[in-house]
Amino acid sequence: xxxxxxxxxxxxxxxxxxxxxxxxxxxxxxxxxxxxxxxxxxxxxxxxxxxxxxxxxxxxxxxxxxxxxxxxxxxxxxxxxxxxxxxxxxxxxxxxxxxxxxxxxxxxxxxxxxxxxxxxxxxxxxxxxxxxxxxxxxxxxxxxxxxxxxxxxxxxxxxxxxxxxxxxxxxxxxxxxxxxxxxxxxxxxxxxxxxxxxxxxxxxxxxxxxxxxxxxxxxxxxxxxxxxxxxxxxxxxxxxxxxxxxxxxxxxxxxxxxxxxxxxxxxxxxxxxxxxxxxxxxxxxxxxxxxxxxxxxxxxxxxxxxxxxxxxxxxxxxxxxxxxxxxxxxxxxxxxxxxxxxxxxxxxxxxxxxxxxxxxxxxxxxxxxxxxxxxxxxxxxxxxxxxxxxxxxxxxxxxxxxxxxxxxxxxxxxxxxxxxxxxxxxxxxxxxxxxxxxxxx
Amino acid sequence: xxxxxxxxxxxxxxxxxxxxxxxxxxxxxxxxxxxxxxxxxxxxxxxxxxxxxxxxxxxxxxxxxxxxxxxxxxxxxxxxxxxxxxxxxxxxxxxxxxxxxxxxxxxxxxxxxxxxxxxxxxxxxxxxxxxxxxxxxxxxxxxxxxxxxxxxxxxxxxxxxxxxxxxxxxxxxxxxxxxxxxxxxxxxxxxxxxxxxxxxxxxxxxxxxxxxxxxxxxxxxxxxxxxxxxxxxxxxxxxxxxxxxxxxxxxxxxxxxxxxxxxxxxxxxxxxxxxxxxxxxxxxxxxxxxxxxxxxxxxxxxx
Numbered sequence: 164x165x166x167x168x169x170x171x172x173x174x175x176x177x178x179x180x181x182x183x184x185x186x187x188x189x190x191x192x193x194x195x196x197x198x199x200x201x202x203x204x205x206x207x208x209x210x211x212x213x214x215x216x217x218x219x220x221x222x223x224x225x226x227x228x229x230x231x232x233x234x235x236x237x238x239x240x241x242x243x244x245x246x247x248x249x250x251x252x253x254x255x256x257x258x259x260x261x262x263x264x265x266x267x268x269x270x271x272x273x274x275x276x277x278x279x280x281x282x283x284x285x286x287x288x289x290x291x292x293x294x295x296x297x298x299x300x301x302x303x304x305x306x307x308x309x310x311x312x313x314x315x316x317x318x319x320x321x322x323x324x325x326x327x328x329x330x331x332x333x334x335x336x337x338x339x340x341x342x343x344x345x346x347x348x349x350x351x352x353x354x355x356x357x358x359x360x361x362x363x364x365x366x367x368x369x370x371x372x373x374x375x376x377x378x379x380x381x382x383x384x385x386x387x388x389x390x391x392x393x394x395x396x397x398x399x400x401x402x403x404x405x406x407x408x409x410x411x412x413x414x415x416x417x418x419x420x421x422x423x424x425x426x427x428x429x430x431x432x433x434x435x436x437x438x439x440x441x442x443x444x445x446x447x448x449x450x451x452x453x454x455x456x457x458x459x460x461x462x463x464x465x466x467x468x469x470x471x472x473x474x475x476x477x478x479x480x481x482x483x484x485x486x487x488x489x490x491x492x493x494x495x496x497x498x499x500x501x502x503x504x505x506x507x508x509x510x511x512x513x514x515x516x517x518x519x520x521x522x523x524x525x526x527x528x529x530x531x532x533x534x535x536x537x538x539x540x541x542x543x544x545x546x547x548x549x550x551x552x553x554x555x556x557x558x559x560x561x562x563x564x565x566x567x568x569x570x571x572x573x574x575x576x577x578x579x580x581x582x583x584x585x586x587x588x589x590x591x592x593x594x595x596x597x598x599x600x601x602x603x604x
Numbered sequence: 605x606x607x608x609x610x611x612x613x614x615x616x617x618x619x620x621x622x623x624x625x626x627x628x629x630x631x632x633x634x635x636x637x638x639x640x641x642x643x644x645x646x647x648x649x650x651x652x653x654x655x656x657x658x659x660x661x662x663x664x665x666x667x668x669x670x671x672x673x674x675x676x677x678x679x680x681x682x683x684x685x686x687x688x689x690x691x692x693x694x695x696x697x698x699x700x701x702x703x704x705x706x707x708x709x710x711x712x713x714x715x716x717x718x719x720x721x722x723x724x725x726x727x728x729x730x731x732x733x734x735x736x737x738x739x740x741x742x743x744x745x746x747x748x749x750x751x752x753x754x755x756x757x758x759x760x761x762x763x764x765x766x767x768x769x770x771x772x773x774x775x776x777x778x779x780x781x782x783x784x785x786x787x788x789x790x791x792x793x794x795x796x797x798x799x800x801x802x803x804x805x806x807x808x809x810x811x812x813x814x815x816x817x818x819x820x821x822x823x824x825x826x827x828x829x830x831x832x833x834x835x836x837x838x839x840x841x842x843x844x845x846x847x848x849x850x851x852x853x854x855x856x857x858x859x860x861x862x863x864x865x866x867x868x869x870x871x872x873x874x875x876x877x878x879x880x881x882x883x884x885x886x887x888x889x890x891x892x893x894x895x896x897x898x899x900x901x902x903x904x905x906x907x
Binding site for chain 2: 166169170173177366367370371372373374375376377378379380381585598
């Protein structure tokens, strides 16, 4: 046991002290926050305003086009030909022409643009026109604006899952995001740290130190020490990533939120700004409040269950795959030879990530069920399912199968490993590998 | 007293029997030469002694007890294919390897200090192994092998990769370790080092042990009763049982002749015959070299 601890210590320290580890650990959260911060800034900050000219031959629609921070509508009371002529020199991005008979022939509306306009803008214009046509047609039929306004009811369904514990509010979106995030983390860690185990085994083999080491310790001890050591590196890195990212986001959003509030306050006082814009800013400033809503939704999920399961499936999946990767490293002599054996091992993980979206849309279907039982796919798929609620017996069965799975692969890997590390030369075939499993030590 | 005994060891790989009924006794405190052509099974045997692999049948005794995990720390192994962690610092690496052999950090540190002073390599402590020359790495590896003061040291081609000065340094260390009571199993193809260092020899050929015994006994066994004489004059007729071979004159015009006498003949009779006929400058027995013995033993096993 002491020996395994010594091995774990070395494997851990060697990696944690590497420059690449420190750089990766510090850089990834920075990049991540910079990425999302950038997106946020772009979304909140100034978007170049599009100028759209409207030639409304009916004279009834002009009021329907609301200028906002994305588009500035200008009503032109000229002819179509004149408008087209002025279009370029006045620097409009688009020209909307609403013909006289639009109410009878709604498909005659035309949009001219130098470059193609965004689908969003097109949709807005169409919606504004069709809404007005609708109102006009309804008015003609004797239905007043009041009735129309009354008839408009916004339905925002609340999804509530029924469980033995009573009713709990859940948000499908939050649930999907949590599930997807956990699955993604497990996917990344299995690939990242699994291949690290493989490289490390390969390094010992090619540097020929392996014979010295296994004259002191059992191959199984070395393999397990390596797997646990690298696994701890993975946990350390994840922990640091989470802490740094949370810290950065927290700090960042505090600054951003304060800025927004200040801007909004300024806007309210300023007379040059429209009241609407100020309102918008106030709303944006209240965004952290909306975040709080999402956090509240999070709280309705069983976080302890999710975190517990995440740790379990993270470890289970990592142990299962890293032992297989270790066996690959032992079987071959060089990194290039690993490709052939990497493919079948990596395939189930990739399949999981590709199929995850189907699982999210049908978290209790047969595909979801079976993939969350098979140990090769369960660490990722079960994590997708858990936030939606999984029956206790399924969770227990899946965990049991995963434990059996990694005990099985570790046993298999250890048998290939102990033979492979002393074999040099030709790349083995699958047949030879299967023979190694039954060699006597 | 034998520190290590192997009894009827058999090791079978898929299509190849690496060791077939190999029984050896390695006497305590001696240098034991484990010889054999390439692919004879030496490495398989060494790996079994190191418990890297196990025999299919037969047993290994260490100090009279079946070999087990508790013996690992009493054995030091320098494999033919040397290797260290390239990106690890020399000092840390040696500490790690010593700890794998069961030393704690303090003990390892104390012993390392002695060796670093002895080899005058204190400045290497914080260097990465990959920054050292091949010969320097070999030295580090030798230190790693002997650091935990094993009772049994297994050295596979210990001198390869060393320049003559460092080879001498290592040879002196080996002899000093022997003085301190360490038993050394020495596997090599260099017969002159066997001649110089080994007390006891075993020869493995095609998975079988073909020769085993003290160096003196083996030389005795392989002696051909051939004597070389340098002389002036004419030897003339010798008894029919005496086979003579003219070797040719020396640089300073003495004749040379090899004379092989029957095993039951006395060498003094030969000398008496020669005394009357020629003036002798030198007379001596042609003792077989280890090289001769190796070639002869392997050759006769092939027949």
